[in-house]
Amino acid sequence: MDGPRDLPYMSTRPGGPPETTKFASVFGVRALVLVGFMGAGKSSVGAALSRSLGWPFEDLDDRIQAREQRSIEQIFRQSGEAHFRRLEHAALASLIAELGASTKVVAVGGGAFAQANNAALLEAAGFSTIFLDAPVEELFRRCGQQQVDRPLRGDLDEFRRLYETRRPCYLKARLRIDTTGKDVDCVAAEVIDSLRLR
Ligand code: S3P
Secondary structure, three states: OOOOOOOOOOOOOOOHHHHHHHHHHHOOOEEEEEEOOOOHHHHHHHHHHHHHOOOOOEEHHHHHHHHHOHHHHHHHHHHHHHHHHHHHHHHHHHHHHHEEEEEEEEEEEHHHHHHHHHHHHHHHHOEEHHHEOHHHHHHHHHHOOOOOOOOOOHHHHHHHHHHHHHHHHHHHEEEEOOOOOOOOOOOOOOOOOOOOOO
């Protein structure tokens, strides 16, 4: 899907983040949730959206690590993926419960939105989910350039297999943005324009 869904029109207004926040709240956009595969740019686009909108930003993986007092890599190695998924779901549920009527930009890990229980939570919360899309080769290349320990990255064939399994899930997001060849600020601006957040 390439356009906003279930979002009322919001007129362009001068004024910065406070107006944006006020109008977003009035019209029911409380949280922007960035979903997509590893290397999609969820955290960096999230930070750029946060700067532009004046909304706080949270990376769900950071919440998990803070709650556990260990890294994502340690959680996978010491407790396994199934345990990580339970922690991820609990972290998402707590984030949603805490949000109340305030606004937030959230980046979730690459597997989060592919879990039906997480997608259902986000849908029930009425959050605007945004799929940051890119060809798998570009995602793999971006991951290779980052100093991030990703337990599920594997080699290109494994990466591609996982990506193909998950892509239909990502396509259920309310908005899809093609990030190919675009810089972070350009993608953030496209999200804001598509959702008419100012
Ligand atoms: C995962 C992606 C990671 C992190 C964990 C699992 C996945 O987040 O949540 O390693 O299942 O794809 P990023 O997408 O931010 O790398």
